[in-house]
């Protein structure tokens with residue numbers, strides 16, 4: 001897929017949001033402890049530049065020239081969003097609005113002259129509308145079985161998808177634990193080839209889900225996870241497609257039920273309910289309602305016991321408890 005096509009999608013979905021208040025750039029006095037209200041800072045050889053609310057700069061008696069409105073582009077920006085920033089700057093330049101761009105880990109932020117904020121929002125809305133009215137050609141996401149030669153790409157995808165913790169929303173240091181779980185699941189005896197499914201877009205693996213053998217009281221069930229979608233393509237239905245495909249395949253294979261640890265906002269839409277309500281205890285009681293279960297067509301009912309995941313999960317259990325997606 002080309003950057004240009006992605007850019008169009010990003011521009012159409014950029015969601016500019018105006019923060020309340022006025023912001024200023026000031027040169028922070030050398031040696032002074034940083035104030036709590038500082039929103040951004042850049043250290044240079046000549047000194048420290050900070051951005052903070054105007055009222056706070058006034059209270060601290062700091063000088064400034066540029067009084068800005070702060071607009072956040074709520075779309076999740078990643079490397080591809082470099083093009084997004086350039087397109088946004090161009091649109092604002094065309095509208096004769098000066099703009100300073102701050103890139104955060106999640107989003108881009110625009111500081112425009114406070115008197116121009118309404119016009120800036122208009123220009124951005126126009127840019128989004130232009131791109132929405134000329135959508136990229138429909139391209140199909142293809143779901144297929146994972147093949148051993150896909151594994152490196154899948155591990156790289158998982159590293160990217162879990163580089164921000166689903167629990168804390170913070171960047172993960174080092175390799176996310178989900179990558180090692182996957183690596184081990186591929187080699188585990190609980191691995192089920194038909195239930196390791198990739199989503200492919202133009203030959204690129206952009207999503208993956210795996211379900212592996214698990215048990216309750218000797219009864220064979222499935223444990224789903226990890227599931228991951230390339231960050232730049234999240235919220236486009238790929239995760240849902242992988243979830244639905246898993247349910248279809250599991251039913252076709254005569255499986256009885258699927259358990260997972262995950263968000264109570266996301267998985268109920270696929271029919272998952274708190275597992276305790278079905279008589280299935282989580283491996284760790286702390287997981288509470290986040291441990292969920294989907295009874296499949298041949299669910300026998302009357303099952304009680306504690307769920308046991310495939311061995312590779314046990315190997316990192318202490319870690320996964322704190323990293324359970326919420």
Ligand SMILES: CC(C)(COP(=O)(O)OP(=O)(O)OC[C@H]1O[C@@H](n2cnc3c(N)ncnc32)[C@H](O)[C@@H]1OP(=O)(O)O)[C@@H](O)C(=O)NCCC(=O)NCCS
Pocket residue numbers: 161162166225226227228229230233234235236237238239240241262263265266325326
């Ligand atoms: C979770 C994930 C697989 C979902 O895939 P996706 O392709 O982005 O999801 P879809 O486009 O099918 O669904 C998007 C919807 O799910 C919601 N959603 C996605 N992840 C969610 C989460 N963790 N919590 C709550 N809601 C979530 C979105 O808000 C959106 O809701 P809407 O339809 O009401 O707008 C994907 O976001 C991802 O890879 N996340 C990082 C890794 C991760 O957290 N994996 C799950 C834990 S194992």
